[in-house]
Amino acid sequence: MLVTATDGNHGRAVARMAAHFGVGATVFVPVVMLPEIAARIADEGAKVVWVDGDYNDAVRCAAAFADDQPGRALVQDTAWAGYEQVPAWIVQGYQTLLDEIDTQLGGAPDLVAVPVGVGSLAEAVVRHYRRPGAAHPSVLSVEPDTAACVLASLTAARSTTVATAATVMTGLNCGTVSRSAWPVLRAGCDAAVAVSDEDALRAVADLGRVGVSSGPSGAAALAGARAALTEPVRRAALDLDDDAVVVLLSTEGHRHDRDQRNGPGPARRPGPHRLRQSRP
Numbered sequence: 001m002l003v004t005a006t007d008g009n010h011g012r013a014v015a016r017m018a019a020h021f022g023v024g025a026t027v028f029v030p031v032v033m034l035p036e037i038a039a040r041i042a043d044e045g046a047k048v049v050w051v052d053g054d055y056n057d058a059v060r061c062a063a064a065f066a067d068d069q070p071g072r073a074l075v076q077d078t079a080w081a082g083y084e085q086v087p088a089w090i091v092q093g094y095q096t097l098l099d100e101i102d103t104q105l106g107g108a109p110d111l112v113a114v115p116v117g118v119g120s121l122a123e124a125v126v127r128h129y130r131r132p133g134a135a136h137p138s139v140l141s142v143e144p145d146t147a148a149c150v151l152a153s154l155t156a157a158r159s160t161t162v163a164t165a166a167t168v169m170t171g172l173n174c175g176t177v178s179r180s181a182w183p184v185l186r187a188g189c190d191a192a193v194a195v196s197d198e199d200a201l202r203a204v205a206d207l208g209r210v211g212v213s214s215g216p217s218g219a220a221a222l223a224g225a226r227a228a229l230t231e232p233v234r235r236a237a238l239d240l241d242d243d244a245v246v247v248l249l250s251t252e253g254h255r256h257d258r259d260q261r262n263g264p265g266p267a268r269r270p271g272p273h274r275l276r277q278s279r280p
């Protein structure tokens, strides 16, 4: 059985692969997850377990559940001390996306804006564009202002956990940077910015007007590029010419749930499989 914790898309992907291989999946989700998103994970055939806590709590529950019995494999996209191999494979998998960008552009861009949750995707971007001999585009980390752990960590110059709150950018709602991503981002990320739900939803609408189907977590890249390029200090750090080629990684298509239509609602209620977990 595959086991994971998720704030959205990763859990759905693990559930789909478990169904593909016929091994079953248990997916732990934080209390703030939208029921519609949890339902999509369940629709892939996974058992969804609600955790009365945030993403970090869900990760702890998933790790404990996987450890509890043989035959359960934890597939987590964030690393911590003693759990680094699987996240490293996931970061390697993101490489395909970056190779495709370079192929389609005929070379590297000048700026890549990356939506960031735990930072694994951003880690892949930095690793790709900081390898020896590679072109050196600027890399911009974009997070929800309710879960800006990379921004807090870069500001403090040490990995810093932040308290999280509900956001329409559900795939990015993580309060701790992946252990493997942190040194890579600290060394190679040029700027970081946090964006509001309102900014992300405006970006969803603007992308929609030019024919790009995007959910708020994906459109965060546009919201972040806007915020950074209209703010003098970050703009200077990104070192762009007027004809710069900017890549916005839009990591999810349009969602048809309440959040994307109306913006954030009241605090979310947990589903029926609520699991209580005391914090360590």
Ligand SMILES: Cc1ncc(COP(=O)(O)O)c(C=O)c1O
Binding pocket: 008, 009, 010, 077, 115, 116, 117, 118, 119, 120, 121, 122, 171, 172, 174, 217, 218, 251, 252
């Ligand atoms: C929609 C979306 N965008 C981006 C990411 C990348 O986030 P991370 O920084 O956690 O690798 C994720 C992760 O699951 C996601 O669901």
